[in-house]
Amino acid sequence: MAAVVGIRAWPRPVVFVGETLLVSVCYYVAGRLGLSQQLVADGAVVTPIWPPTGVAVACLLLFGLRCAPGIALGALLVVASLTAPRLSAAGIVLGNTIAPVCALLMLRAVGFRVSLSRLRDGVALVFLGALTAMLISSGVGVGMLVLTDKLAADDFWLVWLAWWVGDAMGVVLVTPLLLLLHRARRSPPSGRWGEAVGLALVVCVLVPVVTYSSISVLFLVYPLLIWAALRFQLAGGMPCALYASVMTTVAARDEAGSFGALTDIETMMKLQAFNGTLGLTALLLSAVITEQINTRRSVERACHELVEALQHLNAGGSGNTGPPGRGAG
Incomplete structure (x- = not known):
């Protein structure tokens, strides 16, 4: 301090x-x-x-x-x-x-x-x-x-x-x-450490294979991106999208994978289209999921407060009911 x-x-x-x-x-x-x-x-x-x-x-x-x-x-x-x-x-x-x-x-x-x-x-x-x-x-x-x-x-x-x-x-x-x-918080949401580590390993292994494959299979990145965004929102979607974009850019620079037979203009167009759709998907999907989770939590919180208020009213009403008191004398 x-x-x-x-x-x-x-x-x-x-x-x-x-x-x-x-x-x-x-x-x-x-x-x-x-x-x-x-x-x-x-x-x-x-x-x-x-x-x-x-x-x-x-x-x-x-x-x-x-x-x-x-x-x-x-x-x-x-x-x-x-x-x-x-x-x-x-x-x-x-x-x-x-x-x-x-x-x-x-x-x-x-x-x-x-x-x-x-x-x-x-x-x-x-x-x-x-x-x-x-x-x-x-x-x-x-x-x-x-x-x-x-x-x-x-x-x-x-x-x-x-x-x-x-x-x-x-x-x-x-x-x-x-x-x-x-x-950022120190612990991942809900403590899903095992799933987070598994997702990171799958992304780190599969993305380089996909980007350097001679067959055009870049679309296989999207299931991983959806998994990351659905389960971890921005904390999963954005690192996954950034890593995939960087690896795809490296492959394009090296003229490897599906970029090998393309001209310079075609490489640039394909790369920018892929990076753009990847970034938009990660950001907007993560934002939608986060908004839905926050809305659900707000509804659950409101229902919980309503139940507590009803219980308080019932308790107060039951406390006022009972046999009438006897007058003195």
Whole structure:
């Protein structure tokens, strides 16, 4: 407790600088992880999943707008690690900062809850926080590349689409997982340790086999995803979806499995379609199941309180009944 009080007693500028550096480091590390899984499509380098957008949106949802400078600094560090700071780099940093902030503002406007305990929260995160807000980062980033002659105008739509989907997948796959970790409990729900370990083992073994199989059997991932979401909601669905997406991206980068005979464009399209449907299924199915469980618990709680109230009324009424008292004298 004394340590917590001591941290809170630090001057606000020191706390702000510390938070900014921490957010920027998290953003930079996520960026380097995303860049490690690059693909080449028609001569352009793309990232099918861009984790920094998920990190940025999660930090803003949890800690507010004070994280925006850290996001900008992290984006600048990622861009600086790839190329010398120029006008195009400034535009990319600006777009990557404004897009998560707009996602936060839109999600706040519709009453988004970080618990993701309602279907409307999952839908809002997908369609507002991911698909809509990330139009800004992709549009500004690719637009700046074209304006500064870093990218041919004919390649605009292809690179924009890949950029947009990669940013959106970062929000869909990474943000829910970070929000879940922020409020994680030490024990899994209902203590289903055995089932959780069994599910993890099956996923870890079967997913690489499916993704590297020469036969196109990627659909076999969905039964595992449904099992994880039905039994463990976000705690099971989102890690399963993220792991399957990463393994599929690795297979696509290695031109292995069902991606071996495809062109670069076909590989990108197939991979992004698979990752997108996987992330949407995991997030929305988990949100639906969580909402149903919470509704059932609320009904059970209301019924229990009603029974207690009726028992209390009956007890009070029975206490007032009995033989009439005899008068004195």
